[in-house]
Amino acid sequence: MTGESRRSPRGLxxxxxxxxxxxxxxxxxFVAALGGQAWVRIANFAILYVFLALGLxxxxxxxxxxxxxxxxxxxxxxxxxxxxxxPHFGIHLPFWVILPFGAALACLFGVLLxxxxxxxxxxxxxxxxxxxxxxxxxxMNNLNAPIxxxxxxxxxxxxxxxxxxxxxxxxxxxxxxxxxxxPQKYYFLLVALAxxxxxxxxRLQNSRxxxxxxxxxxxxxxxxxxGINTRNIKLLAFAMGASFGGIAGGVFAAMQGFVSPESFSxxxxxTILAMVVLGGMGHIPGVILGAVLLTGxxxxxxxxIEPVQKAVxxxxxxxxxxxxxxxxxxxxxxxxxxRPAGLWPSSLRRRELSEVTD
Amino acid sequence: MAEQRQILLAAHGVAxxxxxxxxxxxxxxxxxxxxxxxxxxxxxAGKTTFFNCLTGLYTNESGHFVFDGVRLAxxxxxxxxxxxxxxxxxxxxxxxxxxxxxxxxxxxxxxxSAGVFGAISRNPATRAEEAAIARRADELxxxxxxxxxxxxxxxxxxxxxxxxLEIARALATEPKxxxxxxxxxxxxxxxxxxxRVLVEGIRRDGVTVLLIEHDVKLVMGLxxxxxxLDYGEKICxxxxxxxxxxxxxxxxxxxx
Numbered sequence: 001m002t003g004e005s006r007r008s009p010r011g012l013x014x015x016x017x018x019x020x021x022x023x024x025x026x027x028x029x030f031v032a033a034l035g036g037q038a039w040v041r042i043a044n045f046a047i048l049y050v051f052l053a054l055g056l057x058x059x060x061x062x063x064x065x066x067x068x069x070x071x072x073x074x075x076x077x078x079x080x081x082x083x084x085x086x087p088h089f090g091i092h093l094p095f096w097v098i099l100p101f102g103a104a105l106a107c108l109f110g111v112l113l114x115x116x117x118x119x120x121x122x123x124x125x126x127x128x129x130x131x132x133x134x135x136x137x138x139x140m141n142n143l144n145a146p147i148x149x150x151x152x153x154x155x156x157x158x159x160x161x162x163x164x165x166x167x168x169x170x171x172x173x174x175x176x177x178x179x180x181x182x183p184q185k186y187y188f189l190l191v192a193l194a195x196x197x198x199x200x201x202x203r204l205q206n207s208r209x210x211x212x213x214x215x216x217x218x219x220x221x222x223x224x225x226x227g228i229n230t231r232n233i234k235l236l237a238f239a240m241g242a243s244f245g246g247i248a249g250g251v252f253a254a255m256q257g258f259v260s261p262e263s264f265s266x267x268x269x270x271t272i273l274a275m276v277v278l279g280g281m282g283h284i285p286g287v288i289l290g291a292v293l294l295t296g297x298x299x300x301x302x303x304x305i306e307p308v309q310k311a312v313x314x315x316x317x318x319x320x321x322x323x324x325x326x327x328x329x330x331x332x333x334x335x336x337x338x339r340p341a342g343l344w345p346s347s348l349r350r351r352e353l354s355e356v357t358d
Numbered sequence: 359m360a361e362q363r364q365i366l367l368a369a370h371g372v373a374x375x376x377x378x379x380x381x382x383x384x385x386x387x388x389x390x391x392x393x394x395x396x397x398x399x400x401x402x403a404g405k406t407t408f409f410n411c412l413t414g415l416y417t418n419e420s421g422h423f424v425f426d427g428v429r430l431a432x433x434x435x436x437x438x439x440x441x442x443x444x445x446x447x448x449x450x451x452x453x454x455x456x457x458x459x460x461x462x463x464x465x466x467x468x469x470x471s472a473g474v475f476g477a478i479s480r481n482p483a484t485r486a487e488e489a490a491i492a493r494r495a496d497e498l499x500x501x502x503x504x505x506x507x508x509x510x511x512x513x514x515x516x517x518x519x520x521x522x523l524e525i526a527r528a529l530a531t532e533p534k535x536x537x538x539x540x541x542x543x544x545x546x547x548x549x550x551x552x553x554r555v556l557v558e559g560i561r562r563d564g565v566t567v568l569l570i571e572h573d574v575k576l577v578m579g580l581x582x583x584x585x586x587l588d589y590g591e592k593i594c595x596x597x598x599x600x601x602x603x604x605x606x607x608x609x610x611x612x613x614x
Binding site: 199200203204207208209210211212214215218219221222223224225226227228229230236240 | 455
């Protein structure tokens with residue numbers, strides 16, 4: 001009854017917050033462009049990683065299945081796009097055919113991996129998924145003989161950009177009197193995709209399926225006794241996460257115009273997992289924060305560290321790339337030490353972890 | 359025929375071994391519809407093992423169960439729940455980081471059908487189902503008498519309330535047979551009495567109850583018939599008054 005009167009100011013605050021968010025999101029590509037298109041591309045990658053991390057969040061955060069080979073699905077989606085829209089085979093299908101197909105194919109791979117392995121728990125599942133991720137990468141690396149399918153380590157080049165009729169995402173064009181570069185256009189596409197995956201995450205969380213995932217995470221035996229077909233429900237989480245990975249891969253291939261096995265290393269899987277864990281497992285704003293920080297900070301370091309070293313020592317002492325990994329590792333250790341539930345955890349996860357330390 | 363229709367669960371020669379240990383040996387028993395059936399015996403007699411075989415957590419080496427006229431293919435716990443066998447656990451197994459009402463809502467999983475697409479689109483059918491789940495869960499919390507704790511996390515509930523919540527969650531699956539594994543363990547006299555009233559109410563509402571219990575007074579006062587297990591074998595099955603006087607039972611409990 002009192003909630004009714006309290007709701008309106010809070011509702012207003014929420015709307016204002018949303019408006020502010022939309023404003024910031026609209027401004028980002030133009031502000032970033034002031035520093036060069038490279039910064040717009042960095043923003044694009046940040047959002048692509050938000051998308052990937054939220055896909056993985058379904059598997060790790062909701063269903064509690066530790067997946068260390070998530071990048072395999074990303075690779076499947078990327079190669080699917082690359083092979084069906086490049087001169088490599090001379091096939092040029094439109095993106096709205098390939099992206100759903102890539103998602104479906106990644107989903108299939110998710111089921112193929114999940115069906116035999118989901119009886120495993122925790123560490124054991126992690127090892128198997130890790131192996132799977134590597135297998136996919138090595139396949140991509142070696143499927144160039146006897147029949148050249150993936151063009152091996154050289155990768156596939158000249159991949160078609162996303163194109164709607166004459167409107168290509170690769171070229172600069174003017175829309176409503178505003179000049180938009182290719183990366184800026186991809187930015188808005190990625191924001192739309194990320195918004196979609198956020199809505200899906202939120203809605204799944206408070207649903208029959210979401211509760212079943214949470215129940216499995218809490219106590220698998222009790223979940224079974226409640227009549228939950230745990231194998232199928234876990235497989236569902238795996239398949240959904242994989243589909244999102246597939247879509248992200250397709251967009252990645254289109255945006256880069258180039259894919260090679262190098263992009264799908266184990267390090268990539270670890271990074272995406274780190275985004276989910278650092279940000280706050282199972283908590284959507286936390287995962288977004290994790291993805292943005294872990295994409296943005298290393299780039300900022302890369303650009304910032306060189307002038308700083310030159311100014312202090314007069315020359316480069318430490319290669320920015322290795323320093324980047326050092327800082328990355330340090331950040332991981334610090335967060336795990338001081339905020340074990342993640343930078344921005346859900347109240348739930350914080351409780352779970354505080355109980356352990358009690 | 360009439361006798362046949364009365365039988366809800368029949369166990370035929372159920373056996374379960376763990377390595378060389380015969381946890382259950384050739385156990386046969388029948389539970390009638392609408393009955394409160396007690397399963398008692400000293401520690402390690404095989405009572406919980408029997409529960410686990412019945413609910414598909416274990417696979418018995420030989421023997422089988424016939425439930426409601428159909429032979430159970432008890433190879434998966436969720437199938438046992440689907441045909442109408444719900445259970446609680448001796449060591450309470452709730453979803454501790456979910457609220458009480460969410461725990462009961464998980465129990466509705468089996469009797470509802472919304473999938474991923476329903477969840478994402480939030481179509482009217484899904485919303486209606488979701489509302490019905492919440493309503494039923496609320497009713498069940500009222501039923502077991504812990505509605506005021508609905509939005510507390512399960513692990514913050516008192517021991518007695520956790521037992522009640524587990525029963526509510528089991529009832530949410532709409533069972534024909536409710537199997538309770540030592541529901542009164544660790545309860546004081548008042549709580550045990552309240553539990554007795556609750557279990558009688560559940561039976562009155564048409565659910566058959568299978569009860570494992572150590573509290574002999576509770577079993578004798580509550581159960582229509584009792585079976586006694588000792589070293590994995592059924593040594594006796596009858597009404598409480600007869601079982602109490604059975605020399606084999608007395609020997610099993612007092613030690614021979």
